[in-house]
Amino acid sequence: MFDIDIWQEILATIKKNKMRTFLTGFSVAWGIFMLMILLGSGNGLSNGVAANFMNDAVNAMWIWNGETTIAYEGMKTGRPIRFQNQDQEIVSKVSGVGVSSGRYFMGNTRYSYGKESGEYTTITCQPALKDVENLILNEGRFVNQIDIIQNRKVVVIGTDIKTALFKDSTALGEYVNINMVPFKVVGICSEPGSTRNRNAYMPLSTAQMIFNGSNKIHNLALTINASTLEESQAIEEQIRTALGKQHKFDPKDEGAIGLYNKLENYIQTMKIFQAIKIFIWIIGVGTLIAGIVGVSNIMLIVVKERTKEIGIRKAIGASPSSVVGLILLESILITTIAGYIGLVLGTGLMEMVNYFMVQSAGPATDQSETIFLNPTVDINIAIYSTLLLIVAGAVAGYIPAKRAASIKPIVALRDE
Amino acid sequence: MIKLNNIHKSYEMGNNSLHVLKGIDLTIEQGDFVSIMGSSGSGKSTLLNILGMLDNYDKGTYHLAGNLIANMSEKKAAQYRNDMVGFVFQSFNLISFKNAMENVALPLYYKGVPRKKRNQIALEYLEKLGLKEWASHMPNEMSGGQKQRVAIARALISQPKIILADEPTGALDTATSYEVMDILKEINEAGITVIIVTHEHDIAAMTRQIIRLKDGQIHEIIRNGELKQFQKEYVKELETV
Numbered sequence: 001m002f003d004i005d006i007w008q009e010i011l012a013t014i015k016k017n018k019m020r021t022f023l024t025g026f027s028v029a030w031g032i033f034m035l036m037i038l039l040g041s042g043n044g045l046s047n048g049v050a051a052n053f054m055n056d057a058v059n060a061m062w063i064w065n066g067e068t069t070i071a072y073e074g075m076k077t078g079r080p081i082r083f084q085n086q087d088q089e090i091v092s093k094v095s096g097v098g099v100s101s102g103r104y105f106m107g108n109t110r111y112s113y114g115k116e117s118g119e120y121t122t123i124t125c126q127p128a129l130k131d132v133e134n135l136i137l138n139e140g141r142f143v144n145q146i147d148i149i150q151n152r153k154v155v156v157i158g159t160d161i162k163t164a165l166f167k168d169s170t171a172l173g174e175y176v177n178i179n180m181v182p183f184k185v186v187g188i189c190s191e192p193g194s195t196r197n198r199n200a201y202m203p204l205s206t207a208q209m210i211f212n213g214s215n216k217i218h219n220l221a222l223t224i225n226a227s228t229l230e231e232s233q234a235i236e237e238q239i240r241t242a243l244g245k246q247h248k249f250d251p252k253d254e255g256a257i258g259l260y261n262k263l264e265n266y267i268q269t270m271k272i273f274q275a276i277k278i279f280i281w282i283i284g285v286g287t288l289i290a291g292i293v294g295v296s297n298i299m300l301i302v303v304k305e306r307t308k309e310i311g312i313r314k315a316i317g318a319s320p321s322s323v324v325g326l327i328l329l330e331s332i333l334i335t336t337i338a339g340y341i342g343l344v345l346g347t348g349l350m351e352m353v354n355y356f357m358v359q360s361a362g363p364a365t366d367q368s369e370t371i372f373l374n375p376t377v378d379i380n381i382a383i384y385s386t387l388l389l390i391v392a393g394a395v396a397g398y399i400p401a402k403r404a405a406s407i408k409p410i411v412a413l414r415d416e
Numbered sequence: 417m418i419k420l421n422n423i424h425k426s427y428e429m430g431n432n433s434l435h436v437l438k439g440i441d442l443t444i445e446q447g448d449f450v451s452i453m454g455s456s457g458s459g460k461s462t463l464l465n466i467l468g469m470l471d472n473y474d475k476g477t478y479h480l481a482g483n484l485i486a487n488m489s490e491k492k493a494a495q496y497r498n499d500m501v502g503f504v505f506q507s508f509n510l511i512s513f514k515n516a517m518e519n520v521a522l523p524l525y526y527k528g529v530p531r532k533k534r535n536q537i538a539l540e541y542l543e544k545l546g547l548k549e550w551a552s553h554m555p556n557e558m559s560g561g562q563k564q565r566v567a568i569a570r571a572l573i574s575q576p577k578i579i580l581a582d583e584p585t586g587a588l589d590t591a592t593s594y595e596v597m598d599i600l601k602e603i604n605e606a607g608i609t610v611i612i613v614t615h616e617h618d619i620a621a622m623t624r625q626i627i628r629l630k631d632g633q634i635h636e637i638i639r640n641g642e643l644k645q646f647q648k649e650y651v652k653e654l655e656t657v
Contacts, residue, residue: 005525005528005530005531008531009525012514012518013513016513016514017513308509309511311509312509312510312511313511313522313526314490314494314497315468315470315497315503315509316497316498316502316503316522316523316526316570316574317494317495317497317498317499317523317526317527317574318494318526319490319491319494319495319526320490320491320494321491322526405490406490408470408471408472409470410465410470410471413470413505413509
C-alpha cells in the first residue's frame, strides 16, 4: 500500500515532533558512527603492521653461522661453524623450504664509474634472494641462474648507487668498476620500506671466484612454506638437524647457527592483532547493541506517547494495520536516514584521517614505516550494521505498535 | 437503525467482575435525537461505546443499519466506524500536533481521499461551523468551544449516519454548551441520528428522547411529548436541591 499520502502523513508527524525524531536518529547515527571509527582504527592498525611485515617476504628465514656452545661428539665448545656452498643445497632439500639463496659478504666495496665513485655494500647472492627480500626491480633484471653458472660479471645496483654514479644518464648496460673489476649493470632495484637503497647485488659464484671467496658463504636466506607456528618451528628444527649433521654440532645448540624466522614473528604478531580485532569487534558490537537498545527504548516511549493518538485515529476509522504501518514506517525512515548519516560521517572521518596521513607522510609513504594504514571499514560491514539497526528499530517499534493497535480504541482513548 | 437486544457487558477488574450493562433492549430510529442519562456508573458511556463499536459486548445482539455488529475484525470495525459513525468526545480528542484543518480532514485520509481534496472539504466544514479563520491554528491555541466545534466538523466530514457524543458539553461553560447543542440540533435536523451521553438535565431536555439508565438497565424512556413533563420534574428536582 505505497502511496504518497502515507509519506506525507509521516513527514508531517516527523516535522511536528522534532525532538523525538532527533533522539531516535541520534542514537542510531551515533552507534553507526562509533562502530565505523572503531573498526576503521582497528583495520588501520592491523593494515599498518601487516604492511611493515611485507617489506620482506613474510615467510622469510635467515640463517647465519656462529660458534658451538655445546660439546658434541668429542669436540669442545667454541668451534666456529663455516657455511659452504653445499650447505645451501642441504637446506634447500629440507621439506617445507621454498626458495633459498646463499650469501657471501664482501665488506665495503668501492664502486666507480667515470669520475664518480663511492663505497657501497655488495651482497652476493643467488636469484632467490629477490623473493626472500621482496626486492623491487625498477629497471632491467635481477641476478639469474645463467649468471651463477657462467660466473658472469654482472651487478644489480640500488637506486641510490645509480643516482650517485650515473646521475641522470642510463646505467643499464654500462660497466662499473667494483674494487677495480669491471661489472656490467643489468638491473636497478630498491628495497620496500626503506629510504636507503645503497646495496648492490652480484652473483654469488662470480664474487667467490673474483674476490677469493672460494666456496665460503656467510649466511643463507630462504623462504619456508608453513601456515602455522608449529609447522614453521618443525621446519626450523629440520634445518638445524640437517646442518648439525653436516657440520657436526648438536641440533639443540642455539649458538652454532643463528636463525631468524620471520614467519614465527609474523604469526605471533598477527595473533596479537587477531585478539585486538576481536576486542574491537566486541566493543563495536557493544556499541551497536547500545544503539539498538536506544532505538528500542525510544520506540517504546514513542508508542506509549502516541497511545491516545492511536485511539483517536482508530475511533475515526484507522485500521490496525494502518496504525502499525504509520509507526513502523516512521521509525524505519528515521533510522535509515540517521544510519546513513552516521555511516557517511564515520567513514568520512576515517577517510579524512587517511588523507591527512598520506599527506603528512609525503611522497615517501610507501617507503616509510607506518603503524596506521588505510583505516577504512569494509563497506559491506558498514551497510550490514546499518541494516541491523534499522531492523532492530523496526522490530522494537513493531511489538508495541502492534499491541497499541490491537487494544480497543476506548482503552487507548482513556489513556492520558 | 439501531437495534439492541438484551445487551450485557461486564468488565474484569482484577478478580472482580463488574457487571455494567444488564440486558439493554433499545431501538433508535434514523433521525432520532437521543440523550442517554444516568448517574455515574450507570453504564451510559459503556452503552455509547458499544453503539460506536469502540467496545464490544458480552451477550445479546446489536444491529446497526441491518448489520449484526458482533465479533468483527478490527479492520472491519474500523471501516464501519469510518463509514457510519462520527464521534464527539468530552475531552475533544484532537490530535495535538495537527492543525484544525488537518484534524478535520483525518477521517477522509482513512477513506483514501487525496490530500488536497480532503483539506478543501475540511475547510468547507470548518466554514459551516464558523471556524474558517482558525483552520491553521493548533488545538492548544483554541478555546474549548472552538475545539469542540472542530471535533464536530471532524465527526461530520465522513458524512456518518450517526453522531455519538460522549458528554459533548462536559468541559464547556453554559453559553458554549448551548452553542454546541444548537449545532447538534442542526445536524439532527439534516437527518443524522444524534446520540449524546450527558448528566446535565438542561442539555438532555434539548433532545427529543431521553433514555435514563439505572444500574445497567433502562430505567425509563422519556419521549417527545413527555419532555415538557420531564422539564417540570427537572425544575422540581432543582428546587428540592
